[in-house]
Amino acid sequence: xxxxxxxxxxxxxxxxxxxxxxxxxxxxxxxxxxxxxxxxxxxxxxxxxxxxxxxxxxxxxxxxxxxxxxxxxxxxxxxxxxxxxxxxxxxxxxxxxxxxxxxxxxxxxxxxxxxxxxxxxxxxxxxxxxxxxxxxxxxxxxxxxxxxxxxxxxxxxxxxxxxxxxxxxxxxxxxxxxxxxxxxxxxxxxxxxxxxxxxxxxxxxxxxxxxxxxxxxxxxxxxxxxxxxxxxxxxxxxxxxxxxxxxxxxxxxxxxxxxxxxxxxxxxxxxxxxxxxxxxxxxxxxxxxxxxxxxxxxxxxxxxxxxxx
Amino acid sequence: xxxxxxxxxxxxxxxxxxxxxxxxxxxxxxxxxxxxxxxxxxxxxxxxxxxxxxxxxxxxxxxxxxxxxxxxxxxxxxxxxxxxxxxxxxxxxxxxxxxxxxxxxxxxxxxxxxxxxxxxxxxxxxxxxxxxxxxxxxxxxxxxxxxxxxxxxxxxxxxxxxxxxxxxxxxxxxxxxxxxxxxxxxxxxxxxxxxxxxxxxxxxxxxxxxxxxxxxxxxxxxxxxxxxxxxxxxxxxxxxxxxxxxxxxxxxxxxxxxxxxxxxxxxxxxxxxxxxxxxxxxxxxxxxxxxxxxxxxxxxxxxxxxxxxxxxxxxxxxxxxxxxxxxxxxxxxxxxxxxxxxxxxxxxxxxxxxxxxxxxxxxxxxxxxxxxxxxxxxxxxxxxxxxxxxxxxxxxxxxxxxxxxxxxxxxx
Amino acid sequence: xxxxxxxxxxxxxxxxxxxxxxxxxxxxxxxxxxxxxxxxxxxxxxxxxxxxxxxxxxxxxxxxxxxxxxxxxxxxxxxxxxxxxxxxxxxxxxxxxxxxxxxxxxxxxxxxxxxxxxxxxxxxxxxxxxxxxxxxxxxxxxxxxxxxxxxxxxxxxxxxxxxxxxxxxxxxxxxxxxxxxxxxxxxxxxxxxxxxxxxxxxxxxxxxxxxxxxxxxxxxxxxxxxxxxxxxxxxxxxxxxxxxxxxxxxxxxxxxxxxxxxxxxxx
Numbered sequence: 001x002x003x004x005x006x007x008x009x010x011x012x013x014x015x016x017x018x019x020x021x022x023x024x025x026x027x028x029x030x031x032x033x034x035x036x037x038x039x040x041x042x043x044x045x046x047x048x049x050x051x052x053x054x055x056x057x058x059x060x061x062x063x064x065x066x067x068x069x070x071x072x073x074x075x076x077x078x079x080x081x082x083x084x085x086x087x088x089x090x091x092x093x094x095x096x097x098x099x100x101x102x103x104x105x106x107x108x109x110x111x112x113x114x115x116x117x118x119x120x121x122x123x124x125x126x127x128x129x130x131x132x133x134x135x136x137x138x139x140x141x142x143x144x145x146x147x148x149x150x151x152x153x154x155x156x157x158x159x160x161x162x163x164x165x166x167x168x169x170x171x172x173x174x175x176x177x178x179x180x181x182x183x184x185x186x187x188x189x190x191x192x193x194x195x196x197x198x199x200x201x202x203x204x205x206x207x208x209x210x211x212x213x214x215x216x217x218x219x220x221x222x223x224x225x226x227x228x229x230x231x232x233x234x235x236x237x238x239x240x241x242x243x244x245x246x247x248x249x250x251x252x253x254x255x256x257x258x259x260x261x262x263x264x265x266x267x268x269x270x271x272x273x274x275x276x277x278x279x280x281x282x283x284x285x286x287x288x289x290x291x292x293x294x295x296x297x298x299x300x301x302x303x304x305x306x307x308x309x
Numbered sequence: 310x311x312x313x314x315x316x317x318x319x320x321x322x323x324x325x326x327x328x329x330x331x332x333x334x335x336x337x338x339x340x341x342x343x344x345x346x347x348x349x350x351x352x353x354x355x356x357x358x359x360x361x362x363x364x365x366x367x368x369x370x371x372x373x374x375x376x377x378x379x380x381x382x383x384x385x386x387x388x389x390x391x392x393x394x395x396x397x398x399x400x401x402x403x404x405x406x407x408x409x410x411x412x413x414x415x416x417x418x419x420x421x422x423x424x425x426x427x428x429x430x431x432x433x434x435x436x437x438x439x440x441x442x443x444x445x446x447x448x449x450x451x452x453x454x455x456x457x458x459x460x461x462x463x464x465x466x467x468x469x470x471x472x473x474x475x476x477x478x479x480x481x482x483x484x485x486x487x488x489x490x491x492x493x494x495x496x497x498x499x500x501x502x503x504x505x506x507x508x509x510x511x512x513x514x515x516x517x518x519x520x521x522x523x524x525x526x527x528x529x530x531x532x533x534x535x536x537x538x539x540x541x542x543x544x545x546x547x548x549x550x551x552x553x554x555x556x557x558x559x560x561x562x563x564x565x566x567x568x569x570x571x572x573x574x575x576x577x578x579x580x581x582x583x584x585x586x587x588x589x590x591x592x593x594x595x596x597x598x599x600x601x602x603x604x605x606x607x608x609x610x611x612x613x614x615x616x617x618x619x620x621x622x623x624x625x626x627x628x629x630x631x632x633x634x635x636x637x638x639x640x641x642x643x644x645x646x647x648x649x650x651x652x653x654x655x656x657x658x659x660x661x662x663x664x665x666x667x668x669x670x671x672x673x674x675x676x677x678x679x680x681x682x683x684x685x686x687x688x689x690x691x692x693x694x695x696x697x698x699x700x701x702x703x704x705x706x707x708x709x710x711x712x713x714x715x716x717x718x719x720x721x
Numbered sequence: 722x723x724x725x726x727x728x729x730x731x732x733x734x735x736x737x738x739x740x741x742x743x744x745x746x747x748x749x750x751x752x753x754x755x756x757x758x759x760x761x762x763x764x765x766x767x768x769x770x771x772x773x774x775x776x777x778x779x780x781x782x783x784x785x786x787x788x789x790x791x792x793x794x795x796x797x798x799x800x801x802x803x804x805x806x807x808x809x810x811x812x813x814x815x816x817x818x819x820x821x822x823x824x825x826x827x828x829x830x831x832x833x834x835x836x837x838x839x840x841x842x843x844x845x846x847x848x849x850x851x852x853x854x855x856x857x858x859x860x861x862x863x864x865x866x867x868x869x870x871x872x873x874x875x876x877x878x879x880x881x882x883x884x885x886x887x888x889x890x891x892x893x894x895x896x897x898x899x900x901x902x903x904x905x906x907x908x909x910x911x912x913x914x915x916x917x918x919x920x921x922x923x924x925x926x927x928x929x930x931x932x933x934x935x936x937x938x939x940x941x942x943x944x945x946x947x948x949x950x951x952x953x954x955x956x957x958x959x960x961x962x963x964x965x966x967x968x969x970x971x972x973x974x975x976x977x978x979x980x981x982x983x984x985x986x987x988x
Binding site: 029030031032033035036037039040041043044045046047048049050051052053054059107108111112114115122123124125126127128129130131132133134135136137139140141143144148149150152153154156157163164185188189193194196197200232235236238239242245246247248249253263266267270281282285286288289292293296 | 727730731734735737738739740741742743744745747748756757758759799800801803804806807811813819822823825826827828829830831832833834835836837838840841856857859860863864867913917920921923924938941942945950953954957960961964965967968972975976982985
Binding site: 059148164172174256257258272 | 398400401404407411509515567568571572573574575579583586587588715719720
């Protein structure tokens with residue numbers, strides 16, 4: 001049974017159809033759900049809860065510390081200069097990368113969808129970075145933009161900069177430029193394929209209809225296309241933000257020893273020789289998760305209101 | 310008839326013990342009691358078929374080649390398989406054993422051997438996670454000078470047979486002679502003056518990186534006119550003004566460092582990348598004697614040289630230790646013994662692996678061969694670096710100096 | 722002005738996709754590359770001969786990473802597809818809670834979870850083992866599969882399955898001959914994501930495998946902490962190849978008419 005001919009046209013109409021068919025009730029659904037539920041409950045929920053417990057002082061490594069159950073680790077975390085500086089840096093880097101990668105990906109996706117020639121080539125190129133591991137991405141950015149990187153050598157050769165120290169510092173820098181660039185390089189393509197997929201869907205029909213009715217591109221963009229692909233953008237932004245906030249490899253390679261992002265700081269605390277730092281590491285990890293969760297929730301609430309307008 | 314047989318038996322038994330007596334007699338002549346021959350035979354038998362998981366810092370290409378190819382091959386001759394586990398930092402292995410102890414895993418641990426010294430060793434001593442009473446008993450321990458304080462005390466802490474010496478690391482200044490003149494590296498005074506006059510070419514990794522910590526320590530001695538005040542147990546009253554002096558000096562040096570001291574390389578690997586690409590032209594390194602290996606591969610310029618200041622450089626000995634819960638203690642001891650053999654120790658220096666031997670080469674059959682080893686132009690002799698050697702301080706001082714640097718220099 | 726804007730922007734985009742690879746490639750064949758040289762003075766294949774040494778770390782890293790990523794990919798795709806079907810096509814008790822459970826790993830950093838679970842892994846002998854690493858890798862991968870496949874199944878027309886059943890085929894046959902071919906694009910994309918995430922995973926492997934499980938990211942990270950950029954370059958190139966090969970086979974499903982990536986668009 002070939003699906004290419006049958007599914008393609010009908011799927012465009014079928015999107016709404018499951019709503020009309022209604023969801024099914026079946027006893028056997030538990031077998032579909034059980035393996036995933038088991039894996040995620042034991043590993044994910046279990047790990048997360050154990051982390052919280054350890055942050056409160058349970059399972060202490062230091063013998064005789066059993067009485068120290070409480071929020072001391074959280075106090076330590078907030079009083080720790082490295083943690084505070086790390087939180088500020090992480091926010092900055094995550095918000096800027098998410099914002100710019102979304103805008104750039106949206107622009108590029110719209111441009112690609114409007115380009116007739118080379119469209120499949122462009123789509124193929126967009127996908128190229130997706131399977132590239134983040135460690136390699138960070139390495140590429142480092143070797144390209146460091147003061148002795150390839151761009152610096154070019155600008156030095158043409159007399160634009162003087163020596164390696166004359167090149168601006170954008171890797172292992174206090175602002176986080178290198179980290180942001182690495183995130184952009186990986187996240188723009190990811191968001192592009194989300195948006196491009198959404199643009200390929202039923203919205204093309206609506207867009208065609210609007211076009212024949214004489215609507216300008218600007219109008220169609222605002223009233224038809226953007227509202228339709230909005231869920232994909234929202235979803236992608238959330239995934240990208242959460243990743244940028246919690247990533248370890250990229251800030252480690254492209255950041256500084258101090259300040260470093262929360263995941264790097266948490267790992268350093270966890271593996272610190274002074275075992276009293278372990279609960280603090282767990283506290284930081286819990287704080288990070290809560291912060292991301294709250295931000296995502298606020299973001300969704302905000303954009304849902306916007307969407308209703 | 311019976312008595313004749315009995316007498317013969319007694320004579321045979323007596324004669325059989327003579328080699329044993331000679332063995333113990335000769336080993337106690339150097340001051341250690343090695344394993345008796347049957348004891349060592351038992352260890353060899355137990356070791357056959359074991360796989361030893363040796364956890365060590367994995368950032369040195371030469372070290373990895375030497376360990377995996379040479380030591381691994383030698384170990385195979387005894388039926389022992391060596392599995393090198395590369396770490397980002399020794400603390401990871403210590404943490405792992407600590408974690409296992411926390412989880413109650415007192416047998417069948419994942420770690421069989423750790424390349425270690427200083428603070429990491431001290432942490433383990435405190436937590437009681439080392440297997441002891443073996444290091445002085447290895448057959449090749451007869452070449453180790455256990456009477457020397459630089460051997461029997463690790464950063465001020467008594468070794469107590471819990472770790473076996475592997476290599477001597479005398480730090481040196483690695484520099485590019487095309488950029489830094491020879492006159493500037495004769496004394497630390499002269500070098501500091503050169504750095505101030507030629508900004509951006511020198512830096513050090515941020516503590517707690519091992520080499521960064523050493524550089525800060527050496528400059529701590531420099532800012533305080535020497536190390537004599539700090540050789541005993543840690544004393545906050547002595548430390549605070551000394552740290553203040555050091556911070557003032559280091560902060561005054563910052564504008565002349567790479568990136569004006571706004572940031573420091575995260576570890577020695579990052580610093581060597583900077584040296585390899587030419588961004589910096591000088592740095593302190595415990596592994597100074599292995600820099601020539603990078604010249605041979607073309608990574609470092611051929612104008613690379615190694616120098617020791619007249620005021621002396623910091624040096625130490627690094628060891629291998631066996632965790633209390635290792636299931637392969639016999640195999641680990643066999644490997645530790647191989648590492649201490651004169652052939653292995655000499656090859657270590659020849660291949661530019663770590664530094665120089667930890668055993669007394671003069672007492673070995675390879676003594677004359679060792680004395681006539683050629684020195685690569687981008688290296689120097691261990692004796693040069695060891696002249697006027699500055700000692701290490703105890704862990705408490707180290708922790709305090711590292712923390713003081715982070716607070717008063719990095720975070721400012 | 723407007724005419725050149727789009728080609729310029731897109732041209733810039735294409736350039737920025739490929740440009741960072743240039744320095745990696747050059748370093749991988751350089752025998753030393755001092756500043757300010759535009760190109761290395763001498764070239765050498767030392768990096769690649771070390772990389773392809775059958776007894777070397779990189780080859781072993783490739784083997785370990787491939788085995789782990791394949792197993793993770795298969796397990797995640799199988800159990801995630803089942804869950805995706807359930808979410809898209811059925812209503813059941815605790816469905817909202819289940820959806821939350823599936824999405825949460827995308828929000829909570831993997832580091833937080835793995836640090837928390839490490840003590841249990843040590844106790845149950847899962848730390849420092851390949852199977853422990855495989856389990857840990859399921860945490861970030863299964864959610865992606867569930868989302869992608871719930872998107873696929875949302876566009877799925879049950880009537881084909883029903884027709885099959887009406888015509889007398891068993892459930893298994895229906896699944897094999899009707900369902901599977903229709904959701905194959907989604908499965909392909911799911912497997913791609915799960916494989917790539919597992920292949921690239923560093924910090925989870927470090928915490929659970931504890932440097933004893935030598936995946937390729939661990940090897941590359943170790944080289945990055947050393948001073949040998951030639952080796953870093955060669956290892957990076959080797960690191961990129963298998964995922965790119967996988968992309969080659971699944972790329973037509975990533976952005977297509979029946980695109981399943983839309984599933985990711987319904988968080």
